Structures are given as C-alpha cells and as structure tokens.
Amino acid sequence: xxxxxxxxxxxxxxxxxxxxxxxxxxxxxxxxxxxxxxxxxxxxxxxxxxxxxxxxxxxxxxxxxxxxxxxxxxxxxxxxxxxxxxxx
Amino acid sequence: xxxxxxxxxxxxxxxxxxxxxxxxxxxxxxxxxxxxxxxxxxxxxxxxxxxxxxxxxxxxxxxxxxxxxxxxxxxxxxxxxxxxxxxxxxxxxxxxxxxxxxxxxxxxxxxxxxxxxxxxxxxxxxxxxxxxxxxxxxxxxxxxxxxxxxxxxxxxxxxxxxxxxxxxxxxxxxxxxxxxxxxxxxxxxxxxxxxxxxxxxxxxxxxxxxxxxxxxxxxxxxxxxxxxxxxxxxxxxxxxxxxxxxxxxxxxxxxxxxxxxxx
Numbered sequence: 001x002x003x004x005x006x007x008x009x010x011x012x013x014x015x016x017x018x019x020x021x022x023x024x025x026x027x028x029x030x031x032x033x034x035x036x037x038x039x040x041x042x043x044x045x046x047x048x049x050x051x052x053x054x055x056x057x058x059x060x061x062x063x064x065x066x067x068x069x070x071x072x073x074x075x076x077x078x079x080x081x082x083x084x085x086x087x088x
Numbered sequence: 089x090x091x092x093x094x095x096x097x098x099x100x101x102x103x104x105x106x107x108x109x110x111x112x113x114x115x116x117x118x119x120x121x122x123x124x125x126x127x128x129x130x131x132x133x134x135x136x137x138x139x140x141x142x143x144x145x146x147x148x149x150x151x152x153x154x155x156x157x158x159x160x161x162x163x164x165x166x167x168x169x170x171x172x173x174x175x176x177x178x179x180x181x182x183x184x185x186x187x188x189x190x191x192x193x194x195x196x197x198x199x200x201x202x203x204x205x206x207x208x209x210x211x212x213x214x215x216x217x218x219x220x221x222x223x224x225x226x227x228x229x230x231x232x233x234x235x236x237x238x239x240x241x242x243x244x245x246x247x248x249x250x251x252x253x254x255x256x257x258x259x260x261x262x263x264x265x266x267x268x269x270x271x272x273x274x275x276x277x278x279x280x281x282x283x284x285x286x287x288x289x290x291x292x293x294x295x296x297x298x299x300x301x302x303x304x305x306x307x308x309x310x311x312x313x314x315x316x317x318x319x320x321x322x323x324x325x326x327x328x329x330x331x332x333x334x335x336x337x338x339x340x341x342x343x344x345x346x347x348x349x350x351x
Contacts, residue, residue, distance in 0.1 A: 017138045040135050045195040053192055 001028050005077045012073070015050040016043050028074040036072070044070060051076075057083045089238050092285040093350075094160030094246075096326060097153030097273035099127065099146055100310065100317070106157050112304075113320070114327035119304045124269055131213040139196050140209065142269075143175045147206040147252040148213065150271035154248060158275055159284045165216070165275070166245035169207045169252070170223040170233025172315035173264045175200060176256030206252070219245065226264065229253070230318045231336050231344040237276050238291055247276045253316040268310050270317040287326055287350030293338065294345045300325075300334045322346055 001009070001024065009023035012032075016039065030036040033044070047070070048059040057080050059066055069079035096106045102121045103109035111117040129137065129148035140148070147169060155162050178200045185191050199205070204222035211220060219240070225232035230251045237249040252271035256264060279288060300321035302308040310317045318336055325332035329350045336344045 019134060019138045038135065042139075042195055042199075043135070049192050049194060 001026075001073075002077065004081060005073050008077050008080070009073055011050055011054055012037075012047065015046055026073050028077075029072050031072060032070055032076070047076075051080060055080045055084055089242060089291050090279050091238060091241055091289050091291065092160070092277040092279045092282045093274055093287045093289060093326065094277050094282060094285055095154040095156075095158035095162065095273075095275035096286060096323065097150040097155070097157065097250075098271070098323060099124070099150045099153060100270045100307075101268060102306075105153050109323065110327045112327075113307075113324040114329075119306060121306050129209075129213065132209065136209065136212060139200070141175050141178055141200060141205075143171075143177065143252060143254045144200070144206045144209055146254060146269055146271045147171070147250050148210060150252060150273040151210060151248055151250045154250075154273035154275050159286060160246075160275060160277060160282050162246070162248075162275060164218060164246065165214075165248045166218045166240050167207055167210055167220040168223060168233050168237040168240060168247055168249045169204065169210070169220070170225070170229045170236070170249070170316075171203070171206075171252050172224060172226050172229040173253060173256050173260070173266055174203045174224065175205065176254070176260045176264075176266075178205075180257040180260055206250070210250075227315050227318070228338050229315045231338040234274075234291070234336075234344065235293075237274075241276050241278050244278070246278075246281070249274045249276060251316040251319055253314050265313065266315065267313040268317075270310060270314045270320075272316065272319050272323060287329075287348050289349070290347040292345045292347075294335070294343050296341050297335055297343055299337050299343065322348070326350060 005028050009026045013023050033039045098106045098109040112119045127145040127149040182201050207220045207222050223233045223236050237247045240247045250273045254269045255266050311320045322334045325334050325348050332348045334346045338344045
C-alpha cells in the first residue's frame with residue numbers, strides 16, 4: 001500500500017465509520033463496492049464529499065470516469081493524484 | 089382507557105435493559121450510575137448499523153429490549169416514537185455545515201436529520217410496514233407519546249411505544265436543556281387481545297397536581313432533566329408491582345394519571 005493509498009484508506013474508515021476495519025486492512029486492489037468492502041450508493045456520495053473537502057477533487061455524478069475511480073482504493077488514489085496534478 | 093402492558097424496555101446509565109433496571113427501580117438493589125456501553129442494535133445490515141447516531145442506537149436498543157422481555161405476541165406492531173429534542177447531534181452538525189461559506193452537507197447526516205429517523209431504522213430492522221408515528225411535545229413528550237399510542241391501540245393495533253432523549257450539544261442545549269441519556273419502551277395491547285400481561289393500566293387526563301417523584305436521588309435528577317425519563321416513576325411502579333397511581337406531567341394545567349395493576 002502506498003502512502004497516498006494509506007491516507008485515503010484512513011479517510012474512508014473515518015468518513016464511513018467502517019466497523020472493525022483498519023485502514024491497513026483495505027486491499028488496494030479489491031473492489032470498494034458490493035463484494036469488496038461492501039460499500040453502497042450512500043457511501044459513494046460520502047466519499048465524493050470527503051474527497052472534494054480533503055483533496056479539492058470533484059467526482060461528478062455525470063462523469064463516466066467515476067466508475068473507474070471508484071473501482072478500488074488504488075484506482076481512487078490514482079484518480080485523485082491525476083486530478084490534483086491537473087488542477088495544480 | 090384500559091391497556092395491557094406486554095413488555096418493558098429501558099436503557100439508561102446503570103439501567104441497561106429492563107432485567108437490570110427492574111430490581112433497582114423496584115427498590116431491591118441500589119442504583120449505581122455507570123457510563124452507557126456502546127449500544128449495537130440487532131437485525132440491521134452492517135451498512136445501516138454503522139451509520140446510526142448515538143440517539144438512534146439508544147431508541148432502537150430500548151425497543152429491542154422490550155421485545156426481548158415480551159410476554160405477548162410481538163410479531164406485528166405499530167410504533168410510536170417520542171422525543172423532546174430528537175437527534176440534536178445531527179442537527180448541530182448540519183447547522184455548522186450550513187453556516188460555512190460553501191456548505192457541503194453529508195447525505196447521511198441529511199437523511200438522519202428528520203425526527204422519524206429512529207422509526208425508519210426500526211422498520212428496516214424489523215422489515216415491518218406497520219403504521220408508525222413520531223411525536224414531539226417538549227417536556228410532555230412521554231405523556232403525549234403514551235396518549236398517541238393509546239389511540240392507536242384503541243383503533244386495533246398492538247403498539248410499541250419508544251421514548252428517548254439525549255443531551256443536545258451547545259447552543260441547542262439552551263433551547264431544550266436535557267441531561268444524560270434515557271430511553272424506555274412499552275408494548276401496549278388492547279386487554280381483550282392478550283392472555284398474559286406484565287400489567288394492566290388505566291389512563292386518564294387530570295387537573296394539575298404534584299407529579300410522582302422517584303426516591304433514588306440520581307434518577308430523580310435524570311427524571312427532572314430528561315423528558316423521556318419523566319416515565320421513570322411509572323417504570324418504578326411497574327417494577328414494584330401491585331396497585332399504584334402515578335401522576336406524570338402533561339400540559340401546564342393537566343396531568344396524565346396512570347392506574348397500574350400488576351403482579
């Protein structure tokens with residue numbers, strides 16, 4: 001797990017109040033939704049809000065890139081990294 | 089109006105569950121205030137359970153305690169939830185966010201900000217579509233909830249009444265000063281529909297008169313300062329058994345009088 005993935009994992013655990021899951025327990029490659037961490041559509045909205053507040057990166061509802069960004073912790077960390085660079 | 093009590097639930101510091109509360113309120117054991125443990129309501133999916141605020145955990149736990157103690161059929165229950173202040177923690181958090189230059193409101197907090205959020209989670213946990221009413225009447229919230237539940241029983245439903253209140257954060261605490269955490273739950277039936285009962289009660293609205301107090305000093309403080317805990321003298325009467333008359337506060341010039349027969 002990279003440093004940026006670990007920080008993002010901490011944000012997810014805190015934001016979503018995940019029970020009995022530590023940031024280091026999240027597999028960076030595992031799906032965040034359904035069979036992986038078991039997150040749902042409300043969690044997607046919470047993640048988008050937290051990412052916007054912490055990284056200044058917007059995850060828009062009508063953006064098809066979202067599906068890829070939400071695929072895994074690693075994909076989301078990559079999406080944030082790319083869009084932060086672009087913004088800066 | 090006569091009602092049968094089929095089950096009782098109670099959650100407060102030092103009174104976690106009716107099995108623990110009964111001998112203390114009945115005078116057989118002394119009371120010791122201990123912090124509430126983290127309450128984990130049953131029958132909810134992990135995704136729903138982890139989003140629950142403290143006050144919803146309190147309300148659901150009291151309701152589930154009443155069901156666990158039930159001496160009656162609790163398979164189909166209308167519900168009445170009553171709270172003076174509801175989830176002040178959520179309202180505080182939403183208000184703080186709205187006061188920022190660019191508010192970004194959590195969707196979870198937004199959908200928890202309604203007064204009937206605990207009722208909604210109760211229905212989800214029970215997978216139950218029975219009628220539900222959420223009531224608030226400031227310091228009279230317990231009496232108003234009991235009267236609402238009574239009218240539901242009169243119209244043919246078995247009813248679970250849940251009363252709950254928890255201290256609000258500042259500055260909401262100025263509007264409705266509440267101390268501590270307290271929730272109780274009662275299963276209420278039409279007497280003709282049950283063969284067993286914890287107690288039978290008769291309710292009446294009466295003129296102003298001194299309300300019944302508790303002889304346990306710490307719990308008397310909770311009773312005076314937590315609207316849901318106004319139920320405590322009646323719970324003490326249920327714990328003691330026998331025939332009792334309890335006067336609960338209702339409106340400025342009215343009281344709710346409960347005649348209880350049990351044991």
